[in-house]
């Protein structure tokens with residue numbers, strides 16, 4: 001059979017395969033550890049307008065099947081990102097998606113303008129569980145109106161492909177996805193981490209410095225998969241799925257459930273080659289099953 005076609009289009013963004021590295025889990029030092037050129041895209045760590053020092057330590061702990069983190073969007077701010085981080089990630093030739101987070105719509109708009117056309121697309125982090133926007137006790141992605149207005153503001157400010165990254169910490173994620181779609185998002189990505197915590201029974205204190213953190217890894221896969229499937233059935237824009245994808249088999253589950261593309265996060269900490277291996281595994285599966293185009297997998301889950 002001819003070489004299968006793994007290419008995917010998300011808005012204007014063309015990817016050679018559906019596998020991306022998830023935001024915050026794939027640094028600029030990864031070039032020596034894995035073949036970045038074999039990935040569809042890299043999503044950079046979320047950047048804010050001004051530098052952030054993040055949350056107090058400890059900020060990362062292992063759980064029996066994943067990890068809890070409360071990094072709190074530590075980053076050097078958009079100026080350094082544009083001068084240093086972005087060029088160092090772009091040198092591999094793989095599309096780099098900038099992930100941005102602001103306290104309100106205006107900051108998101110300002111960040112979108114600052115990035116301009118230097119990145120291949122924008123992922124809006126509306127959903128980091130470790131920070132609170134504008135002093136409010138909710139995330140933007142926990143509010144349909146907030147999601148709509150933020151996506152709309154960015155949509156007006158940029159011609160780049162806009163991906164809205166959603167939070168699983170809601171009752172009905174499909175309503176938030178719909179709000180993002182109506183505001184002009186080209187795609188939605190889900191899920192960010194689930195809120196969780198751990199307790200040190202000797203100290204009788206929370207383990208994380210920030211008390212709570214975001215749970216990721218294999219523990220969240222069935223939860224994330226259900227959300228991707230629910231959203232796929234409610235929106236027309238592409239869904240980018242993530243949450244506990246450790247290998248190509250996990251990735252294929254998400255794609256069958258409707259994900260047009262997927263992101264690999266926590267697995268990068270276990271094996272920096274996990275995302276590249278996932279892309280190879282999807283290609284092998286297509287060859288074994290005589291699937292010529294990767295679209296032949298997306299949403300093909302039979303539930304009847």
Ligand SMILES: Cc1cc2nc3c(=O)[nH]c(=O)nc-3n(C[C@H](O)[C@H](O)[C@H](O)COP(=O)(O)O)c2cc1C
Nearest residue numbers: 022023024046069125191192216217243244265266
């Ligand atoms: C240490 C760590 C840092 C993260 N930082 C970010 C971030 O800066 N921006 C973001 O949108 N998501 C961030 N995430 C969330 C991941 O991109 C991803 O949505 C989540 O971990 C679920 O996927 P996974 O189970 O494959 O890791 C982070 C996750 C981890 C584990």
